[in-house]
Amino acid sequence: MSVVYNLGLATRVPLGEGMSFIVGGRTVAVFRTRSGTFFATQAECPHQRGPLADGLLGGNVLVCPLHGYKFDVKTGLAMGHACGSLKTYPVELSDRGELLLRVEDS
Numbered sequence: 139m140s141v142v143y144n145l146g147l148a149t150r151v152p153l154g155e156g157m158s159f160i161v162g163g164r165t166v167a168v169f170r171t172r173s174g175t176f177f178a179t180q181a182e183c184p185h186q187r188g189p190l191a192d193g194l195l196g197g198n199v200l201v202c203p204l205h206g207y208k209f210d211v212k213t214g215l216a217m218g219h220a221c222g223s224l225k226t227y228p229v230e231l232s233d234r235g236e237l238l239l240r241v242e243d244s
Contacts, residue, residue: 145237156191167191177211184222
């Protein structure tokens with residue numbers, strides 16, 4: 139079963155940046171590409187727990203702020219390294235411009 143969390147207005151996440159949210163006892167990073175598309179992943183890098191919301195975002199490529207490891211925010215796949223992929227979460231916009239994040243109930 140999944141739970142949907144309303145994270146508030148999408149404008150809270152600036153273009154080309156990420157923001158962390160605590161939902162259901164876990165921290166999730168939500169990213170807004172410069173084209174306005176939203177993606178959500180686990181909040182910490184699997185390498186050394188770098189805060190991914192503070193990373194650099196170029197297109198769909200996220201660069202961890204600690205060691206420069208790259209990930210595809212759309213799929214969560216690691217790019218050019220073997221530290222592991224990111225858990226991703228479905229996120230969408232409501233009719234009122236709010237971010238709706240779906241998390242599988244564990």
